[in-house]
Amino acid sequence: xxxxxxxxxxxxxxxxxxxxxxxxxxxxxxxxxxxxxxxxxxxxxxxxxxxxxxxxxxxxxxxxxxxxxxxxxxxxxxxxxxxxxxxxxxxxxxxxxxxxxxxxxxxxxxxxxxxxxxxxxxxxxxxxxxxxxxxxxxxxxxxxxxxxxxxxxxxxxxxxxxxxxxxxxxxxxxxxxxxxxxxxxxxxxxxxxxxxxxxxxxxxxxxxxxxxxxxxxxxxxxxxxxxxxxxxxxxxxxxxxxxxxxxxxxxxxxxxxxxxxxxxxxxxxxxxxxxxxxxxxxxxxxxxxxxxxxxxxxxxxxxxxxxxxxxxxxxxxxxxxxxxxxxxxxxxxxxxxxxxxxxxxxxxxxxxxxxxxxxxxxxxxxxxxxxxxxxxxxxxxxx
Numbered sequence: 001x002x003x004x005x006x007x008x009x010x011x012x013x014x015x016x017x018x019x020x021x022x023x024x025x026x027x028x029x030x031x032x033x034x035x036x037x038x039x040x041x042x043x044x045x046x047x048x049x050x051x052x053x054x055x056x057x058x059x060x061x062x063x064x065x066x067x068x069x070x071x072x073x074x075x076x077x078x079x080x081x082x083x084x085x086x087x088x089x090x091x092x093x094x095x096x097x098x099x100x101x102x103x104x105x106x107x108x109x110x111x112x113x114x115x116x117x118x119x120x121x122x123x124x125x126x127x128x129x130x131x132x133x134x135x136x137x138x139x140x141x142x143x144x145x146x147x148x149x150x151x152x153x154x155x156x157x158x159x160x161x162x163x164x165x166x167x168x169x170x171x172x173x174x175x176x177x178x179x180x181x182x183x184x185x186x187x188x189x190x191x192x193x194x195x196x197x198x199x200x201x202x203x204x205x206x207x208x209x210x211x212x213x214x215x216x217x218x219x220x221x222x223x224x225x226x227x228x229x230x231x232x233x234x235x236x237x238x239x240x241x242x243x244x245x246x247x248x249x250x251x252x253x254x255x256x257x258x259x260x261x262x263x264x265x266x267x268x269x270x271x272x273x274x275x276x277x278x279x280x281x282x283x284x285x286x287x288x289x290x291x292x293x294x295x296x297x298x299x300x301x302x303x304x305x306x307x308x309x310x311x312x313x314x315x316x317x318x319x320x321x322x323x324x325x326x327x328x329x330x331x332x333x334x335x336x337x338x339x340x341x342x343x344x345x346x347x348x349x350x351x352x353x354x355x356x357x358x359x360x361x362x363x364x365x366x367x368x369x370x371x372x373x374x375x376x377x378x379x380x381x382x383x
Contacts, residue, residue: 054161151178170345312351
Protein backbone atom coordinates (compact mmCIF):
# COMPACT_ATOMS: atom_id res chain seq x y z
CA UNK A 1 0.00 0.00 0.00
CA UNK A 2 1.18 3.51 -0.71
CA UNK A 3 2.45 5.23 2.41
CA UNK A 4 0.41 8.26 1.40
CA UNK A 5 -3.28 8.84 2.01
CA UNK A 6 -4.91 8.93 -1.45
CA UNK A 7 -7.38 11.83 -1.63
CA UNK A 8 -9.24 13.00 -4.69
CA UNK A 9 -9.51 16.78 -4.84
CA UNK A 10 -11.61 19.13 -6.94
CA UNK A 11 -12.37 22.84 -6.75
CA UNK A 12 -15.19 24.66 -8.50
CA UNK A 13 -13.27 27.91 -9.11
CA UNK A 14 -16.48 29.90 -9.60
CA UNK A 15 -18.35 28.58 -6.56
CA UNK A 16 -20.08 31.40 -4.70
CA UNK A 17 -19.15 34.02 -7.24
CA UNK A 18 -22.72 35.26 -7.56
CA UNK A 19 -23.21 35.89 -3.87
CA UNK A 20 -21.38 39.20 -3.52
CA UNK A 21 -23.26 40.72 -6.47
CA UNK A 22 -26.69 39.60 -5.26
CA UNK A 23 -27.23 36.87 -7.85
CA UNK A 24 -28.08 34.34 -5.12
CA UNK A 25 -26.20 31.55 -6.81
CA UNK A 26 -23.53 30.63 -9.33
CA UNK A 27 -25.12 27.83 -11.35
CA UNK A 28 -24.56 28.00 -15.10
CA UNK A 29 -22.01 29.66 -17.39
CA UNK A 30 -24.30 32.66 -18.03
CA UNK A 31 -24.58 33.40 -14.32
CA UNK A 32 -20.80 33.24 -13.94
CA UNK A 33 -20.33 35.66 -16.87
CA UNK A 34 -22.88 38.06 -15.39
CA UNK A 35 -21.25 37.92 -11.97
CA UNK A 36 -17.83 38.67 -13.44
CA UNK A 37 -19.30 41.53 -15.46
CA UNK A 38 -20.73 42.97 -12.25
CA UNK A 39 -17.24 42.96 -10.71
CA UNK A 40 -17.45 39.76 -8.66
CA UNK A 41 -14.14 38.25 -7.58
CA UNK A 42 -13.76 34.45 -7.26
CA UNK A 43 -13.26 33.60 -3.60
CA UNK A 44 -13.52 29.80 -3.65
CA UNK A 45 -9.76 29.33 -3.62
CA UNK A 46 -9.48 31.37 -0.43
CA UNK A 47 -11.99 29.04 1.22
CA UNK A 48 -9.97 26.04 0.08
CA UNK A 49 -6.74 27.53 1.39
CA UNK A 50 -8.28 27.78 4.86
CA UNK A 51 -8.84 24.01 4.83
CA UNK A 52 -5.57 23.03 3.16
CA UNK A 53 -3.45 25.19 5.45
CA UNK A 54 -4.15 22.71 8.24
CA UNK A 55 -2.83 19.91 6.06
CA UNK A 56 0.47 21.50 5.03
CA UNK A 57 2.38 19.83 7.89
CA UNK A 58 1.26 16.49 6.45
CA UNK A 59 2.05 17.24 2.80
CA UNK A 60 4.43 14.30 2.48
CA UNK A 61 1.75 11.92 3.78
CA UNK A 62 -0.99 12.86 1.29
CA UNK A 63 -1.38 12.10 -2.41
CA UNK A 64 -3.87 14.46 -4.05
CA UNK A 65 -5.44 13.16 -7.26
CA UNK A 66 -6.89 16.16 -9.06
CA UNK A 67 -7.76 17.96 -12.31
CA UNK A 68 -5.29 20.31 -13.96
CA UNK A 69 -5.41 24.10 -13.67
CA UNK A 70 -7.88 26.10 -11.64
CA UNK A 71 -10.00 23.04 -10.83
CA UNK A 72 -7.36 21.66 -8.51
CA UNK A 73 -3.69 21.54 -9.43
CA UNK A 74 -2.98 25.29 -9.28
CA UNK A 75 -4.27 25.70 -5.74
CA UNK A 76 -2.58 22.56 -4.44
CA UNK A 77 0.80 23.38 -5.95
CA UNK A 78 0.64 26.95 -4.65
CA UNK A 79 0.33 25.52 -1.15
CA UNK A 80 3.19 23.08 -1.57
CA UNK A 81 1.33 19.84 -2.22
CA UNK A 82 2.39 17.29 -4.81
CA UNK A 83 -0.33 16.49 -7.33
CA UNK A 84 -1.32 13.56 -9.50
CA UNK A 85 -3.24 15.10 -12.41
CA UNK A 86 -5.68 12.73 -14.11
CA UNK A 87 -7.99 15.13 -16.00
CA UNK A 88 -7.66 18.20 -18.21
CA UNK A 89 -10.67 20.53 -17.87
CA UNK A 90 -11.73 23.26 -20.23
CA UNK A 91 -10.85 26.86 -19.48
CA UNK A 92 -13.03 28.15 -17.91
CA UNK A 93 -14.33 24.91 -16.47
CA UNK A 94 -17.94 23.79 -16.85
CA UNK A 95 -20.23 21.35 -15.06
CA UNK A 96 -19.30 18.80 -17.72
CA UNK A 97 -15.70 19.03 -16.48
CA UNK A 98 -16.84 18.05 -13.00
CA UNK A 99 -18.55 15.02 -14.55
CA UNK A 100 -15.44 14.22 -16.56
CA UNK A 101 -13.11 14.43 -13.59
CA UNK A 102 -15.36 12.27 -11.40
CA UNK A 103 -15.54 9.66 -14.15
CA UNK A 104 -11.73 9.69 -14.36
CA UNK A 105 -11.51 9.46 -10.59
CA UNK A 106 -13.82 6.45 -10.58
CA UNK A 107 -11.50 4.73 -13.06
CA UNK A 108 -8.48 5.65 -10.93
CA UNK A 109 -10.20 4.25 -7.85
CA UNK A 110 -10.49 0.84 -9.50
CA UNK A 111 -6.70 0.54 -9.25
CA UNK A 112 -6.08 2.53 -6.05
CA UNK A 113 -9.06 2.86 -3.68
CA UNK A 114 -9.51 6.42 -2.46
CA UNK A 115 -9.74 7.34 1.20
CA UNK A 116 -11.77 10.44 0.34
CA UNK A 117 -12.90 12.87 -2.33
CA UNK A 118 -12.41 16.39 -0.96
CA UNK A 119 -14.16 19.04 -3.02
CA UNK A 120 -15.02 22.72 -2.79
CA UNK A 121 -18.17 24.30 -4.10
CA UNK A 122 -21.84 24.71 -3.34
CA UNK A 123 -24.98 22.64 -3.75
CA UNK A 124 -24.67 22.67 -7.55
CA UNK A 125 -21.21 21.14 -7.31
CA UNK A 126 -22.46 18.51 -4.87
CA UNK A 127 -25.27 17.63 -7.30
CA UNK A 128 -22.83 17.23 -10.18
CA UNK A 129 -20.57 14.97 -8.10
CA UNK A 130 -23.46 12.92 -6.72
CA UNK A 131 -24.66 12.15 -10.25
CA UNK A 132 -21.35 10.48 -11.17
CA UNK A 133 -19.27 9.47 -8.14
CA UNK A 134 -18.77 5.83 -7.23
CA UNK A 135 -21.01 5.09 -4.25
CA UNK A 136 -18.07 3.47 -2.43
CA UNK A 137 -16.07 6.72 -2.41
CA UNK A 138 -16.52 8.86 0.72
CA UNK A 139 -16.78 12.58 0.00
CA UNK A 140 -16.42 15.77 2.03
CA UNK A 141 -17.29 19.25 0.87
CA UNK A 142 -15.46 22.48 1.69
CA UNK A 143 -18.27 25.07 1.76
CA UNK A 144 -17.56 27.70 -0.89
CA UNK A 145 -20.90 28.32 -2.61
CA UNK A 146 -23.83 30.68 -2.15
CA UNK A 147 -26.15 27.78 -1.34
CA UNK A 148 -25.12 25.16 1.21
CA UNK A 149 -28.19 23.07 1.99
CA UNK A 150 -26.55 19.68 1.42
CA UNK A 151 -25.39 17.60 4.35
CA UNK A 152 -22.18 16.59 2.59
CA UNK A 153 -20.38 19.80 3.58
CA UNK A 154 -18.33 20.50 6.68
CA UNK A 155 -19.67 23.42 8.71
CA UNK A 156 -16.63 25.55 7.81
CA UNK A 157 -13.53 25.16 5.62
CA UNK A 158 -11.41 24.79 8.77
CA UNK A 159 -13.73 22.03 10.01
CA UNK A 160 -13.17 20.21 6.70
CA UNK A 161 -9.42 20.51 7.16
CA UNK A 162 -9.67 19.17 10.70
CA UNK A 163 -11.57 16.09 9.56
CA UNK A 164 -9.00 15.29 6.88
CA UNK A 165 -6.27 15.84 9.47
CA UNK A 166 -7.94 13.19 11.63
CA UNK A 167 -7.85 10.76 8.71
CA UNK A 168 -4.16 11.46 8.03
CA UNK A 169 -3.41 10.75 11.68
CA UNK A 170 -5.21 7.43 11.53
CA UNK A 171 -8.12 8.42 13.74
CA UNK A 172 -11.33 6.51 13.14
CA UNK A 173 -14.11 8.38 11.38
CA UNK A 174 -17.50 6.78 10.95
CA UNK A 175 -19.04 6.84 7.49
CA UNK A 176 -22.61 8.10 7.31
CA UNK A 177 -25.05 8.88 4.52
CA UNK A 178 -25.88 12.55 3.93
CA UNK A 179 -28.45 14.14 1.64
CA UNK A 180 -27.55 16.18 -1.42
CA UNK A 181 -29.96 19.10 -1.60
CA UNK A 182 -30.31 22.08 -3.92
CA UNK A 183 -32.80 24.84 -4.54
CA UNK A 184 -34.22 26.29 -7.72
CA UNK A 185 -32.05 29.41 -8.24
CA UNK A 186 -34.53 31.09 -10.57
CA UNK A 187 -37.32 30.72 -8.02
CA UNK A 188 -34.95 31.78 -5.24
CA UNK A 189 -34.22 35.04 -7.04
CA UNK A 190 -37.97 35.66 -6.96
CA UNK A 191 -38.04 35.04 -3.21
CA UNK A 192 -39.30 31.46 -3.38
CA UNK A 193 -37.28 28.74 -1.62
CA UNK A 194 -37.94 25.45 -3.37
CA UNK A 195 -35.55 22.75 -2.17
CA UNK A 196 -35.21 19.29 -3.66
CA UNK A 197 -33.30 16.17 -2.67
CA UNK A 198 -31.05 14.85 -5.43
CA UNK A 199 -29.60 11.79 -3.72
CA UNK A 200 -27.13 10.98 -0.99
CA UNK A 201 -23.41 10.45 -0.64
CA UNK A 202 -21.24 8.87 2.01
CA UNK A 203 -19.30 11.28 4.19
CA UNK A 204 -16.84 10.86 7.08
CA UNK A 205 -18.21 11.90 10.46
CA UNK A 206 -16.59 12.54 13.80
CA UNK A 207 -15.98 9.27 15.64
CA UNK A 208 -19.07 8.57 17.65
CA UNK A 209 -20.84 5.50 18.94
CA UNK A 210 -24.45 4.97 18.07
CA UNK A 211 -26.61 5.52 21.15
CA UNK A 212 -27.95 1.97 21.13
CA UNK A 213 -24.49 0.42 21.51
CA UNK A 214 -23.31 2.55 24.41
CA UNK A 215 -22.77 1.13 27.85
CA UNK A 216 -21.35 3.55 30.39
CA UNK A 217 -20.02 5.71 27.55
CA UNK A 218 -18.10 2.83 25.98
CA UNK A 219 -18.78 0.19 23.40
CA UNK A 220 -20.64 -2.80 24.74
CA UNK A 221 -19.17 -5.80 22.90
CA UNK A 222 -22.42 -7.73 22.91
CA UNK A 223 -24.49 -4.87 21.50
CA UNK A 224 -21.85 -3.79 18.99
CA UNK A 225 -21.53 -7.35 17.65
CA UNK A 226 -25.31 -7.53 17.32
CA UNK A 227 -25.31 -4.30 15.30
CA UNK A 228 -22.48 -5.53 13.06
CA UNK A 229 -24.28 -8.83 12.56
CA UNK A 230 -27.50 -7.07 11.54
CA UNK A 231 -25.65 -5.04 8.90
CA UNK A 232 -23.85 -8.10 7.50
CA UNK A 233 -27.11 -10.05 7.24
CA UNK A 234 -28.48 -7.20 5.11
CA UNK A 235 -25.32 -7.16 2.98
CA UNK A 236 -25.19 -10.88 2.23
CA UNK A 237 -28.96 -11.02 1.61
CA UNK A 238 -29.65 -14.11 -0.53
CA UNK A 239 -26.12 -14.51 -1.89
CA UNK A 240 -23.82 -17.46 -1.24
CA UNK A 241 -21.66 -16.25 1.64
CA UNK A 242 -18.34 -17.67 2.77
CA UNK A 243 -18.22 -17.04 6.53
CA UNK A 244 -14.66 -16.79 7.84
CA UNK A 245 -13.42 -17.64 11.30
CA UNK A 246 -13.49 -15.44 14.39
CA UNK A 247 -15.95 -14.28 17.03
CA UNK A 248 -17.20 -11.26 15.08
CA UNK A 249 -18.27 -13.45 12.16
CA UNK A 250 -19.69 -15.91 14.69
CA UNK A 251 -22.05 -13.15 15.84
CA UNK A 252 -23.52 -13.05 12.33
CA UNK A 253 -24.12 -16.79 12.41
CA UNK A 254 -25.73 -16.45 15.83
CA UNK A 255 -28.14 -13.81 14.50
CA UNK A 256 -29.02 -16.16 11.64
CA UNK A 257 -29.51 -18.94 14.24
CA UNK A 258 -27.03 -21.15 12.41
CA UNK A 259 -24.35 -23.46 13.78
CA UNK A 260 -20.90 -21.97 13.43
CA UNK A 261 -17.35 -23.31 13.21
CA UNK A 262 -15.52 -20.70 15.29
CA UNK A 263 -12.06 -21.65 14.03
CA UNK A 264 -13.19 -22.77 10.57
CA UNK A 265 -14.97 -21.53 7.48
CA UNK A 266 -18.65 -22.19 6.77
CA UNK A 267 -20.91 -21.56 3.78
CA UNK A 268 -24.32 -19.91 3.96
CA UNK A 269 -26.80 -19.68 1.07
CA UNK A 270 -30.24 -18.13 1.23
CA UNK A 271 -29.28 -17.50 4.88
CA UNK A 272 -29.14 -21.25 5.55
CA UNK A 273 -26.03 -23.27 6.45
CA UNK A 274 -25.16 -25.51 3.50
CA UNK A 275 -21.62 -26.61 4.43
CA UNK A 276 -19.50 -26.42 7.59
CA UNK A 277 -15.76 -26.34 8.29
CA UNK A 278 -14.74 -26.35 4.63
CA UNK A 279 -11.32 -26.89 3.09
CA UNK A 280 -9.81 -24.55 0.48
CA UNK A 281 -10.69 -26.96 -2.34
CA UNK A 282 -14.27 -27.40 -1.10
CA UNK A 283 -14.78 -23.64 -0.91
CA UNK A 284 -13.60 -23.18 -4.49
CA UNK A 285 -15.91 -25.94 -5.70
CA UNK A 286 -18.96 -24.36 -4.03
CA UNK A 287 -18.19 -20.88 -5.33
CA UNK A 288 -17.50 -22.12 -8.86
CA UNK A 289 -20.80 -23.97 -8.93
CA UNK A 290 -22.74 -21.02 -7.52
CA UNK A 291 -21.23 -18.54 -9.98
CA UNK A 292 -21.96 -20.87 -12.87
CA UNK A 293 -25.64 -20.63 -11.95
CA UNK A 294 -25.46 -16.83 -11.76
CA UNK A 295 -25.41 -16.54 -7.98
CA UNK A 296 -23.44 -13.74 -6.34
CA UNK A 297 -20.79 -14.92 -3.87
CA UNK A 298 -19.49 -12.90 -0.93
CA UNK A 299 -16.78 -13.41 1.66
CA UNK A 300 -17.15 -12.22 5.27
CA UNK A 301 -13.91 -11.89 7.24
CA UNK A 302 -12.80 -10.21 10.42
CA UNK A 303 -9.55 -9.16 12.09
CA UNK A 304 -7.70 -12.18 13.50
CA UNK A 305 -5.12 -11.75 16.25
CA UNK A 306 -3.51 -8.72 17.79
CA UNK A 307 -1.51 -7.77 14.70
CA UNK A 308 -4.54 -7.05 12.57
CA UNK A 309 -4.50 -9.90 10.07
CA UNK A 310 -7.48 -10.12 7.74
CA UNK A 311 -5.93 -12.88 5.62
CA UNK A 312 -3.13 -15.26 6.55
CA UNK A 313 -3.83 -16.01 10.21
CA UNK A 314 -6.43 -18.57 11.23
CA UNK A 315 -8.14 -18.60 7.83
CA UNK A 316 -5.69 -20.21 5.42
CA UNK A 317 -8.65 -21.97 3.80
CA UNK A 318 -9.29 -18.61 2.12
CA UNK A 319 -6.78 -19.22 -0.64
CA UNK A 320 -5.62 -16.65 -3.20
CA UNK A 321 -7.56 -18.58 -5.86
CA UNK A 322 -10.76 -18.31 -3.82
CA UNK A 323 -10.30 -14.60 -3.11
CA UNK A 324 -9.75 -13.87 -6.80
CA UNK A 325 -12.75 -16.01 -7.71
CA UNK A 326 -15.04 -14.09 -5.33
CA UNK A 327 -13.59 -10.70 -6.25
CA UNK A 328 -12.28 -7.92 -4.04
CA UNK A 329 -15.53 -5.95 -4.31
CA UNK A 330 -17.41 -8.85 -2.70
CA UNK A 331 -15.26 -9.02 0.43
CA UNK A 332 -16.96 -7.76 3.60
CA UNK A 333 -14.55 -6.90 6.43
CA UNK A 334 -16.07 -6.59 9.92
CA UNK A 335 -14.55 -5.38 13.19
CA UNK A 336 -15.48 -3.38 16.27
CA UNK A 337 -14.10 0.13 16.56
CA UNK A 338 -12.40 -0.83 19.81
CA UNK A 339 -10.57 -3.62 17.94
CA UNK A 340 -9.40 -1.16 15.29
CA UNK A 341 -8.36 1.38 17.92
CA UNK A 342 -6.29 -1.30 19.64
CA UNK A 343 -4.08 -1.40 16.54
CA UNK A 344 -3.00 2.18 17.34
CA UNK A 345 -3.00 3.26 13.73
CA UNK A 346 -1.26 0.18 12.33
CA UNK A 347 -2.85 -1.06 9.10
CA UNK A 348 -4.75 -4.29 8.75
CA UNK A 349 -2.67 -7.02 7.12
CA UNK A 350 -3.20 -9.16 4.03
CA UNK A 351 -0.78 -12.12 3.98
CA UNK A 352 -2.38 -14.54 1.55
CA UNK A 353 0.92 -15.99 0.36
CA UNK A 354 0.44 -14.35 -3.03
CA UNK A 355 2.41 -11.09 -3.14
CA UNK A 356 0.57 -9.75 -6.19
CA UNK A 357 -2.83 -10.38 -4.61
CA UNK A 358 -1.72 -8.82 -1.33
CA UNK A 359 -0.82 -5.66 -3.25
CA UNK A 360 -4.18 -5.67 -5.01
CA UNK A 361 -5.97 -5.98 -1.67
CA UNK A 362 -3.98 -3.11 -0.16
CA UNK A 363 -5.49 0.33 0.21
CA UNK A 364 -8.18 2.03 2.22
CA UNK A 365 -11.14 -0.27 2.73
CA UNK A 366 -14.57 0.00 4.31
CA UNK A 367 -14.90 -1.90 7.55
CA UNK A 368 -18.35 -2.68 8.93
CA UNK A 369 -18.35 -1.41 12.53
CA UNK A 370 -22.08 -1.36 13.27
CA UNK A 371 -25.51 -1.19 11.71
CA UNK A 372 -25.23 1.29 8.82
CA UNK A 373 -21.92 2.26 10.38
CA UNK A 374 -18.56 1.96 8.63
CA UNK A 375 -15.05 3.35 8.90
CA UNK A 376 -12.30 3.68 6.31
CA UNK A 377 -9.17 1.85 7.42
CA UNK A 378 -5.87 0.99 5.69
CA UNK A 379 -5.12 -2.57 4.64
CA UNK A 380 -1.51 -3.36 3.84
CA UNK A 381 0.68 -6.28 2.84
CA UNK A 382 3.82 -7.58 4.57
CA UNK A 383 6.02 -6.18 1.80
